[in-house]
Structures are given as C-alpha cells and as structure tokens.
C-alpha cells in the first residue's frame with residue numbers, strides 16, 4: 467500500500483444542537499472480505515482484507531476503478547452485504563442489517579414517486595413514531611437546508627436530477643444518521659450541477675460533522691471533498707493507498723488550481739492507471 471499515513475479526523479466538533487443528533491459514528495472495518503456465490507468454481511472475491519479505521523466525523527472518499535469493490539465495502543457498512551470474513555462495527559457494535567443510523571444516498575435518486583417532496587423527507591421521522599406535524603416540521607427544516615423549501619409540494623418527477631439528489635440527501639439526514647453513505651451520488655449529474663452539489667454537501671457536512679463515506683470514480687471530486695482518500699485496486703478489491711488531504715476548509719472550487727491539489731491528483735491518477743492496466747492484463751489472460 468502506498469502513502470500509509472492515516473490522518474486524524476478534523477476536530478470532532480460538538481454534535482449539532484438538535485438533541486436527537488448522536489454526533490458519533492466511528493467505523494471500524496477489520497479484515498473485511500466479501501465473496502459472492504457459494505460454488506467454489508464460480509464464486510467471486512469482490513473485496514479482500516480491507517481494514518480501515520474511520521474516526522467519527524471524518525469525510526472519507528473511496529476512489530477506484532470500476533469493479534474494484536467500492537460499492538461492496540459501502541454495502542457492507544450499510545448492512546446490505548454480509549462480510550464473508552472480518553467485520554464492520556459502528557461505534558464498537560456489529561450492526562444487525564441495515565438501520566436508520568446509516569443513511570444511504572445512491573447514484574440514482576430512490577425517492578417514492580407517489581409522495582410529495584415533503585412527504586418523502588418526512589417519511590423517516592414518521593417511521594420513528596413522530597407525529598405527522600412534527601415529522602413535517604422536521605422535513606421542512608431539512609428541505610430548507612438543501613434549498614428546496616419552495617418545492618415541498620411537488621412530486622419527484624417534477625424536479626431535476628440534481629434537485630432529486632438534494633431531496634435524497636435531506637431524506638437521509640432527516641433520520642439523524644450517525645453515518646452518511648454516498649455511492650456516486652453526483653455521478654449522473656452534469657458538471658456544473660455537480661460542482662454546486664459538492665459545495666452544498668461540504669456546507670452541510672461542516673454543520674453536522676457526521677461521518678461520511680463517499681464513493682466516486684472522479685479523482686477531482688475525491689480530493690475536493692475528502693479529509694482522506696482511500697484508493698482501491700482491483701481483482702480482488704483491496705486498499706492500495708490511503709492519502710490524507712491536507713487542504714484547508716472551508717473549500718471552494720478554486721482549490722482545484724492549487725499546486726498541492728495537482729500533486730495529489732497526479733498521484734491518484736497514476737495509482738488508478740496502474741490498477742486499470744492490471745485489470746486489463748488479467749482479463750486478457752482469462753480469455
């Protein structure tokens with residue numbers, strides 16, 4: 467593995483003033499391996515021996531070529547995928563399947579099309595037993611944070627892709643998760659919207675400082691957002707580099723022109739290029 471200096475998280479700030487925000491969310495991934503399939507001849511090792519200690523409040527980005535197991539690691543944290551070996555703990559506890567303590571945002575918005583924007587965001591609070599008006603009031607607060615108060619009564623189909631993703635983020639946050647898991651959430655957006663979404667996400671994170679694990683293919687996005695960029699290699703998926711991003715916050719897009727940014731970008735490009743070539747060679751040998 468390259469550059470193995472694990473960064474301390476930025477100062478873990480006091481939890482958000484809302485009483486229901488736990489403010490924790492330390493994740494320990496110990497020797498995680500995930501194998502898909504039971505038949506030894508056809509089974510596939512998606513992830514092998516991934517170990518990561520993620521302090522509460524850290525913004526960690528998982529970067530790597532297609533098929534290297536980024537989503538599998540994220541899904542193991544979310545509880546959608548069972549580790550074949552090793553374990554994942556959240557604040558020292560092995561979670562039993564998916565839970566509201568781990569909010570998830572996917573590449574394609576997964577809003578309920580038959581519910582209004584407000585009802586989509588209020589859904590989580592309602593499920594925790596809050597009354598309708600309390601849940602709606604909570605939902606309005608989060609919609610305001612993502613700048614969509616005026617769209618509360620619309621249905622998802624009447625929103626742009628970027629707006630739907632903002633609703634998805636508001637919906638995830640309305641459950642007050644300890645951890646926000648984001649799987650290429652801006653991957654389907656145009657580059658301008660993407661930049662706005664990245665800056666907006668950092669503002670939200672700056673307020674709540676919950677732990678974020680953000681998956682992307684995009685090297686600039688990774689460096690712009692992360693406290694730390696973990697680069698994964700393929701076949702099987704494993705960690706090849708753990709790079710602290712020592713850019714001051716708050717960050718704006720002008721930082722992309724910083725010489726430090728360019729150096730880290732080059733390092734990541736080289737790592738991913740080597741991995742992609744290895745994957746191509748292996749595929750060639752398998753023919």
Ligand SMILES: Nc1ncnc2c1ncn2[C@@H]1O[C@H](COP(=O)(O)OP(=O)(O)OP(=O)(O)O)[C@@H](O)[C@H]1O
Pocket residue numbers: 502503510511512530531532533534535536537538539683703
């Ligand atoms: N349910 C599954 N059954 C069998 N194989 C799977 C399953 N899910 C993932 N895989 C395989 O595991 C490997 C890792 O997949 P994963 O989706 O985690 O990669 P990824 O890094 O997220 O890729 P991408 O960037 O394309 O989203 C791939 O080879 C994939 O084909």
Ligand SMILES: [Mg+2]
Pocket residue numbers: 536537538649
């Ligand atoms: Mg994926």
